[in-house]
Amino acid sequence: MTRAQTDVEQVELANTAFYEALERGDFDGVSDLWLDAADLADAATYSETPETGGPGTVREGGLPEIDLDDPADPGSTAGPEPASEGPAISCVHPGWPVLTGRGEVLRSYALIMANTEYIQFFLTDLRVCVAGDTALVTCTENILSGGPAPQDGDELGPLVGQLVVATNVFRRTPDGWKLWSHHASPVLAETGDDEDEEPSS
Numbered sequence: 001m002t003r004a005q006t007d008v009e010q011v012e013l014a015n016t017a018f019y020e021a022l023e024r025g026d027f028d029g030v031s032d033l034w035l036d037a038a039d040l041a042d043a044a045t046y047s048e049t050p051e052t053g054g055p056g057t058v059r060e061g062g063l064p065e066i067d068l069d070d071p072a073d074p075g076s077t078a079g080p081e082p083a084s085e086g087p088a089i090s091c092v093h094p095g096w097p098v099l100t101g102r103g104e105v106l107r108s109y110a111l112i113m114a115n116t117e118y119i120q121f122f123l124t125d126l127r128v129c130v131a132g133d134t135a136l137v138t139c140t141e142n143i144l145s146g147g148p149a150p151q152d153g154d155e156l157g158p159l160v161g162q163l164v165v166a167t168n169v170f171r172r173t174p175d176g177w178k179l180w181s182h183h184a185s186p187v188l189a190e191t192g193d194d195e196d197e198e199p200s201s
Contacts, residue, residue: 011137015128022109089101094184135169136170141164167184
């Protein structure tokens, strides 16, 4: 087996482990699969914030302003922003704004786990691409989830199905492949009305 095949296999295993930890409600397992500050010590970030006039604002002529004392600025001499709370890690859940920083991302998973009695992922259309120390995984998440159980019974709440497409970016670390970014977007259900409509003249 070539190194490339081994890398693809390991990324696929890390991706599967992420979803299995979510299914079990294993917060520590989910946390361990995300990059931390040590993993991102060499990462640089750039953030364009034109509405605030802060670092990254584009000046006339299209060149960004550089603040040499701001660690978040790509031209900074102050060193990288701590990755534990910095924007290097990101996550977008369906219908949510982008979450940046390890703290925000992990809080979102804690919130989801606390409010979901049951969840199961059936992954389809899985594709893995590895380039050096970075890997891109795309897949369709066929999700079956259950809300809170009725207070007067032991059974699960109503089960709901959802179709979501996801992109997971992994980075190689000394401890294996870890998530750098997760982006999930709902797939709109097709209705039969579209097929029955006659083309307008």
